[in-house]
Amino acid sequence: MTGADAILRCLEAEGVDVIFGIPGGAILPLYDAMARGTSVRHVLARHEQGAGHMAEGYARASGRVGVCVATSGPGATNLVTPIADAWMDSTPLVCITGQVRSHLIGTDAFQECDITGITIPIVKHSWLVQNVRELPSVVKAAFHVARTGRCGPVLVDVPRDVQEAEFDFSYPESLSLPGWKPPRRGHSRQITAAARAVAAAERPILYVGGGVLNADATSELLELAERGRLPVVTTLMAKGAFPESHELHAGWPGMHGPKWSNWALNKADLIVAVGARFDDRVTGRVSAFAPGATIVHLDIDAAEISKIRHADIPVVGPLKPVLGQLARELEPVPGRAEPWLRQIADWRDEFPLRYGGENGVLKPQRVLELLQELTADRDDVVFTTGVGQHQMWAMQYLQCDLPRSFITSGGLGTMGYGIPAAVGAKAARPDATVVCVDGDGCFQMTQQELATAVLEQLPVVVVIVNNGYLGMVRQWQDMFFDERFSQIRLTQQVPDYALLAQAYGALGFTAETDDELRDALEQSLASGRTCVIDARVDPHEHCFPMIPAGAAAVDVIEYPVNEAVTA
Amino acid sequence: MKHTLSVLVENKPGALMRVTSMFARRGFNIDSLAVGPTERHDVSRITIRVDCAQTTLEQIEKQMHKLVNVLRVQELVPGESIERELALLKVAAPASKRAELMTLADAVGARLADIGPDSVVFELVGTPEEIDAFEELVRPHGLRELGRTGRLGLSRAARTAKRPQQVLV
Numbered sequence: 001m002t003g004a005d006a007i008l009r010c011l012e013a014e015g016v017d018v019i020f021g022i023p024g025g026a027i028l029p030l031y032d033a034m035a036r037g038t039s040v041r042h043v044l045a046r047h048e049q050g051a052g053h054m055a056e057g058y059a060r061a062s063g064r065v066g067v068c069v070a071t072s073g074p075g076a077t078n079l080v081t082p083i084a085d086a087w088m089d090s091t092p093l094v095c096i097t098g099q100v101r102s103h104l105i106g107t108d109a110f111q112e113c114d115i116t117g118i119t120i121p122i123v124k125h126s127w128l129v130q131n132v133r134e135l136p137s138v139v140k141a142a143f144h145v146a147r148t149g150r151c152g153p154v155l156v157d158v159p160r161d162v163q164e165a166e167f168d169f170s171y172p173e174s175l176s177l178p179g180w181k182p183p184r185r186g187h188s189r190q191i192t193a194a195a196r197a198v199a200a201a202e203r204p205i206l207y208v209g210g211g212v213l214n215a216d217a218t219s220e221l222l223e224l225a226e227r228g229r230l231p232v233v234t235t236l237m238a239k240g241a242f243p244e245s246h247e248l249h250a251g252w253p254g255m256h257g258p259k260w261s262n263w264a265l266n267k268a269d270l271i272v273a274v275g276a277r278f279d280d281r282v283t284g285r286v287s288a289f290a291p292g293a294t295i296v297h298l299d300i301d302a303a304e305i306s307k308i309r310h311a312d313i314p315v316v317g318p319l320k321p322v323l324g325q326l327a328r329e330l331e332p333v334p335g336r337a338e339p340w341l342r343q344i345a346d347w348r349d350e351f352p353l354r355y356g357g358e359n360g361v362l363k364p365q366r367v368l369e370l371l372q373e374l375t376a377d378r379d380d381v382v383f384t385t386g387v388g389q390h391q392m393w394a395m396q397y398l399q400c401d402l403p404r405s406f407i408t409s410g411g412l413g414t415m416g417y418g419i420p421a422a423v424g425a426k427a428a429r430p431d432a433t434v435v436c437v438d439g440d441g442c443f444q445m446t447q448q449e450l451a452t453a454v455l456e457q458l459p460v461v462v463v464i465v466n467n468g469y470l471g472m473v474r475q476w477q478d479m480f481f482d483e484r485f486s487q488i489r490l491t492q493q494v495p496d497y498a499l500l501a502q503a504y505g506a507l508g509f510t511a512e513t514d515d516e517l518r519d520a521l522e523q524s525l526a527s528g529r530t531c532v533i534d535a536r537v538d539p540h541e542h543c544f545p546m547i548p549a550g551a552a553a554v555d556v557i558e559y560p561v562n563e564a565v566t567a
Numbered sequence: 568m569k570h571t572l573s574v575l576v577e578n579k580p581g582a583l584m585r586v587t588s589m590f591a592r593r594g595f596n597i598d599s600l601a602v603g604p605t606e607r608h609d610v611s612r613i614t615i616r617v618d619c620a621q622t623t624l625e626q627i628e629k630q631m632h633k634l635v636n637v638l639r640v641q642e643l644v645p646g647e648s649i650e651r652e653l654a655l656l657k658v659a660a661p662a663s664k665r666a667e668l669m670t671l672a673d674a675v676g677a678r679l680a681d682i683g684p685d686s687v688v689f690e691l692v693g694t695p696e697e698i699d700a701f702e703e704l705v706r707p708h709g710l711r712e713l714g715r716t717g718r719l720g721l722s723r724a725a726r727t728a729k730r731p732q733q734v735l736v
Binding site for chain 1: 589
């Protein structure tokens with residue numbers, strides 16, 4: 001068997017059903033092996049960045065490891081953004097790249113680049129396979145490392161001659177990775193201490209991050225919250241990890257979180273951080289963040305403990321058993337939580353999300369409200385987003401009650417993530433309704449993957465919140481650079497997104513009013529086809545509330561009162 | 568505060584780069600670095616000297632533990648470990664000064680490694696502080712070139728190498 005065939009047998013053995021990629025010179029033997037037959041479906045992307053984000057969307061929607069394939073040189077470097085994205089958001093990803101023949105490595109050969117070197121800071125581990133006999137154990141190790149411990153990306157670089165080399169294939173049953181020892185369980189006494197601290201707190205809160213989703217620990221989280229009557233804030237990465245219609249859900253913390261959510265987090269006397277990492281977009285100025293709170297930090301990654309905020313009670317371990325034990329051991333004092341929950345509910349009533357009044361112009365927030373309304377009766381909906389204002393409005397106005405129903409680029413903030421991630425999510429969950437909420441800037445970074453969606457029969461609905469600007473940049477220039485607008489105007493008309501969609505074989509709609517948008521959304525959701533809705537919105541709208549970078553929660557800037565109506 | 572870390576890594580391509588890249592990426596400074604083989608052919612030892620606060624040191628240890636090639640990270644605590652460094656010093660040595668230089672070298676246990684018409688090369692093995700001191704002693708004579716290995720360390724003979732200290736519970 002050749003090395004290339006062996007890669008496919010390895011993927012099959014790992015249970016991989018879909019991979020995303022683009023062929024090229026150094027990876028030709030692997031594509032030749034695909035032509036010889038495999039149970040693995042290959043989705044042909046239009047750009048390797050798209051393939052990488054598709055693999056991420058697949059991983060986030062399914063909970064399995066995403067796989068993407070690219071050739072050497074530019075193919076591999078185009079994967080760098082998705083790899084960095086997966087690194088920041090702890091998305092399990094196996095990237096397989098072709099490399100020039102072994103004897104050419106180091107000679108600056110055609111399409112050669114040191115992709116293992118380039119990606120060292122953004123992978124959990126990487127391998128340059130130098131001998132075909134190592135290939136099966138390397139691929140097995142790659143999957144193991146990607147999905148154990150804190151999830152993340154790995155890279156396997158395979159020279160062309162290694163793909164072509166013949167050997168006797170067998171898939172190893174076990175692995176030798178003496179340096180890879182992710183924690184298997186949490187320290188029992190620490191969990192007991194955490195349970196006591198939670199029970200003793202007057203104003204406890206669960207601050208939940210994406211780690212809960214990676215740990216498949218959402219039912220344990222729900223059990224813990226309900227048992228202790230603990231309010232829950234979910235970060236952008238954890239949206240959907242706790243049902244947002246639940247009375248204990250206290251919104252989303254951070255820069256564009258509702259004021260009441262940030263108050264709940266900042267005025268807590270005990271924060272249980274669960275698979276969250278005190279990101280600067282959540283904390284603002286660290287010294288001013290939740291100054292009175294004792295910190296219980298549960299995480300599988302020891303390096304996150306006390307990295308940003310000192311943890312008074314750290315628990316390092318897999319969240320599923322840790323949360324399970326914490327829920328079992330928690331002995332809440334009956335009635336104790338109620339004043340605190342009432343206080344949060346009061347803040348919620350006092351500080352609702354608001355946006356501008358009726359002036360006949362479609363408001364971006366309204367786009368999300370309508371999308372929420374028209375998808376609410378569907379069982380299985382997955383939202384993806386790009387990065388910017390539309391992403392923050394999506395966080396604020398979409399209600400996600402199920403895990404893995406909101407897929408976004410959090411840590412890296414990768415514009416253009418939305419469309420390919422939606423295609424990948426659809427490949428993972430073909431029966432789901434997949435909607436990408438995009439910005440006009442983001443759309444233009446990865447729009448070519450509409451071709452992939454159409455031709456691979458992976459229909460997704462793309463809703464462009466089109467304000468004709470790089471909107472979040474515009475907001476910052478307006479608020480923090482004395483309205484000196486610089487290089488942000490994209491126009492709402494160029495390109496004509498509906499026509500562009502049609503050029504790709506998708507359905508295209510343009511909506512400038514509430515009625516047009518409702519009509520376009522209803523048609524799109526019913527069509528079962530790839531659709532693009534160009535929702536032309538008020539270009540002057542800013543995303544509020546906003547805690548400026550490096551500020552404290554009390555410095556929050558709210559929607560200008562004289563213009564606002566309560567949503 | 569200066570700390571010495573002794574790190575055992577798998578002897579695999581790129582292992583050193585993964586360690587040093589992590590330091591660079593996270594903004595940790597390396598004072599000195601020494602790499603070499605160990606009693607096991609498949610394991611290398613990296614001795615790293617860092618100048619950082621205790622919290623940063625804990626971060627460094629934890630981040631290193633996450634690297635797949637890293638087998639063990641141990642802080643070499645002063646008093647419980649032996650630290651040595653090798654230095655080669657090329658010093659200007661006209662005939663009139665040689666006797667004085669040789670006396671200095673003898674006093675600190677430096678060996679004459681090479682001798683030329685107008686300069687000599689000393690080799691000195693000692694603690695980094697001893698080497699610092701010798702360097703200052705010969706500098707007035709004209710220190711033409713200096714090379715140091717960076718410090719290397721092991722725990723004391725009375726202590727057998729332990730499993731890595733569990734930083735967190």
